[in-house]
Amino acid sequence: MGDLVSMFLHYFSKKHQARKSAKELLESAERVRLYRGDLLSAEAIAVQLDLEKKLSQQLSEKSFDAKGIDQALAELHHTLVKNGGKVYPISSLGDFVEMIVMAVIVAGAVKGLLLMPFKIPTNSMWPTYYGKTAVVRSPEAPAPHLGQLIWHKITDWSSTYLIDAEASGEVKIPLEFVGYNDRAKVYRVRQRSRESSLQEIVIGNTVQSFSLPAEFNFDTVLLRTFFPDFAEMPLQRQDGERWEKVIAKAMAENRVVESPSGTVLLTGKKVKEGQRIFNFDVLTGDMVFANRIIYHFVNPEAGDAIIFRTHRIPGLSDRFGNPSQNYYIKRLAGLPGDELFVEEGKLYRNGKLVTSPEPMALNCQRAISRGYYGYLADVGNQPYAAPLSVPYKVTQGFYTLGDNPSVSLDSRGWGEVPPEDVVGKPLFILHPFSSRWGWAK
Known part of the structure; x- marks a missing residue:
C-alpha cells in the first residue's frame, strides 16, 4: 500500500513540476518576443511561436505525457537560448538588474495603450539616441573592480569585456573581399552575421573566438585598440572611412596577407599567451518610453x-x-x-x-x-x-x-x-x- 501511495504522489509531483516548468518557460518566451521582437527575424519569431504552441498543446492534453512535455520544453528552451540575448536565460547579477528595470518599465506603462517601452538597438540615431556603443580602454589599463562593474551596470547598462590571448604571436584581423576598385582589390573587416555572437581574431596561426552581443559592431574596438590615431580622424563616414584608410595603408605596406584562416591584416602587435588584448565596455541601447497616443490628436x-x-x-x-x-x-x-x-x-x-x-x-x-x-x-x-x-x-x-x-x-x-x-x-x-x-x- 505504501508503494502505491508513493507512486501516486510521485506521479502528481512530477506532473505539477512539469506544468510549473512549462508555464515559466512560456512566460520567458513571451518576454523574449516583447523585448527582442524588433531584433529577431520573422523566421526566428515564427519558429519560436510554433514551439510555444506545441508546448501549450501538450499541457492541454487530458492524458499526461511526461516524455512529450519534456521534449517540447527542451526544444523551446534551445530556441529561447538562441533568440533570448540577455533576456533569456538570466545568467548574472547584471542581467538580473536589467530584467528588473525592464519589468518596472512594463509595469509602469499603461499596457500598450498610451506608452510603449522601446529599446534602441543600433546607432542610426546616435548621438541623439544611443544603440550599442563601446568605451575602449588600453589593454594595459586596470580592470574595473566588482563595485564599479555593478555600478556601471545599474547606471550605464554596461558590460565589461576583458579578453586575453589564448596563444602567442602577432595579432591579425580577419578581412573579407568585397570587390574591385580600378582593378585593385577592396577589403573590409570580416563581418559576423547579425544573429551570431561569436567574434574571431587571429593570433599567430590560432583563431580565437569570444562571445559578444549579436548586434554589437566590434570594428570600433579593433580600430581604437590597434589604430587609435586613425580612430580620431574627423571623417564624414566615420569608422567606415577610417577603416578604408587603415586597410589601404596596410596594403601599401604588404601587411594584408593570406593565411590558413583567410585574408588577414597584420597589426604589428605581438602578444604572449595570457596577455590582455582587449579591454572595453559595451553600453546597450537607450530604453525609451514611446508616446503612442499623440498622433491620434496631431x-x-x-x-x-x-x-x-x-x-x-x-x-x-x-x-x-x-x-x-x-x-x-x-x-x-x-x-x-x-x-x-x-x-x-x-x-x-x-x-x-x-x-x-x-x-x-x-x-x-x-x-x-x-x-x-x-x-x-x-x-x-x-x-x-x-x-x-x-x-x-x-x-x-x-x-x-x-x-x-x-x-x-x-x-x-x-x-x-x-x-x-x-x-x-x-x-x-x-x-x-x-x-x-x-x-x-
Missing part, C-alpha cells in the same frame, strides 16, 4: 523622431521575401509633397536649408565635436533606394533619415514609410541613468 511634423512598424516596407524584407517585424526609430525629414536634396553634407527641404530641430541643424553644420558629421546623399546601390543626390519629391509616405547618416539605413536605401505604420514618438529616456536621462529630443 499629425507628425517634419523634424519629429518617429517610431514605426516596418512590415510594409519591401526594402526591409528578408532574402526569402518575408516582411520585417521590427520597429524602427528615425527622424521624419519630409512629408508628402516635400522636395529633399543633400549637397555638401547639408539637407535642403523645399529649397531651404533645414535649421530645426537641433539634431538636424547640427548635422547641416557638421558639428563634429558634438558627434554630428553631416548628411550623406545615399547609402549605396539598394533595390528600393531613394537617394538625395538629386532632388527627391516625397509621394504619399514619410521620408526618414537617421541622425547618424553614415551608418543609418533609412529612406535613402528603402524608400518611404507608410504614414499609418507610425506608432508614436520618443517621450522619455528611462535608462541608462546618464546625462541623456529625461525627456526625449
Whole structure:
C-alpha cells in the first residue's frame, strides 16, 4: 500500500513540476518576443511561436505525457537560448538588474495603450539616441573592480569585456573581399552575421573566438585598440572611412596577407599567451518610453523622431521575401509633397536649408565635436533606394533619415514609410541613468 501511495504522489509531483516548468518557460518566451521582437527575424519569431504552441498543446492534453512535455520544453528552451540575448536565460547579477528595470518599465506603462517601452538597438540615431556603443580602454589599463562593474551596470547598462590571448604571436584581423576598385582589390573587416555572437581574431596561426552581443559592431574596438590615431580622424563616414584608410595603408605596406584562416591584416602587435588584448565596455541601447497616443490628436511634423512598424516596407524584407517585424526609430525629414536634396553634407527641404530641430541643424553644420558629421546623399546601390543626390519629391509616405547618416539605413536605401505604420514618438529616456536621462529630443 505504501508503494502505491508513493507512486501516486510521485506521479502528481512530477506532473505539477512539469506544468510549473512549462508555464515559466512560456512566460520567458513571451518576454523574449516583447523585448527582442524588433531584433529577431520573422523566421526566428515564427519558429519560436510554433514551439510555444506545441508546448501549450501538450499541457492541454487530458492524458499526461511526461516524455512529450519534456521534449517540447527542451526544444523551446534551445530556441529561447538562441533568440533570448540577455533576456533569456538570466545568467548574472547584471542581467538580473536589467530584467528588473525592464519589468518596472512594463509595469509602469499603461499596457500598450498610451506608452510603449522601446529599446534602441543600433546607432542610426546616435548621438541623439544611443544603440550599442563601446568605451575602449588600453589593454594595459586596470580592470574595473566588482563595485564599479555593478555600478556601471545599474547606471550605464554596461558590460565589461576583458579578453586575453589564448596563444602567442602577432595579432591579425580577419578581412573579407568585397570587390574591385580600378582593378585593385577592396577589403573590409570580416563581418559576423547579425544573429551570431561569436567574434574571431587571429593570433599567430590560432583563431580565437569570444562571445559578444549579436548586434554589437566590434570594428570600433579593433580600430581604437590597434589604430587609435586613425580612430580620431574627423571623417564624414566615420569608422567606415577610417577603416578604408587603415586597410589601404596596410596594403601599401604588404601587411594584408593570406593565411590558413583567410585574408588577414597584420597589426604589428605581438602578444604572449595570457596577455590582455582587449579591454572595453559595451553600453546597450537607450530604453525609451514611446508616446503612442499623440498622433491620434496631431499629425507628425517634419523634424519629429518617429517610431514605426516596418512590415510594409519591401526594402526591409528578408532574402526569402518575408516582411520585417521590427520597429524602427528615425527622424521624419519630409512629408508628402516635400522636395529633399543633400549637397555638401547639408539637407535642403523645399529649397531651404533645414535649421530645426537641433539634431538636424547640427548635422547641416557638421558639428563634429558634438558627434554630428553631416548628411550623406545615399547609402549605396539598394533595390528600393531613394537617394538625395538629386532632388527627391516625397509621394504619399514619410521620408526618414537617421541622425547618424553614415551608418543609418533609412529612406535613402528603402524608400518611404507608410504614414499609418507610425506608432508614436520618443517621450522619455528611462535608462541608462546618464546625462541623456529625461525627456526625449
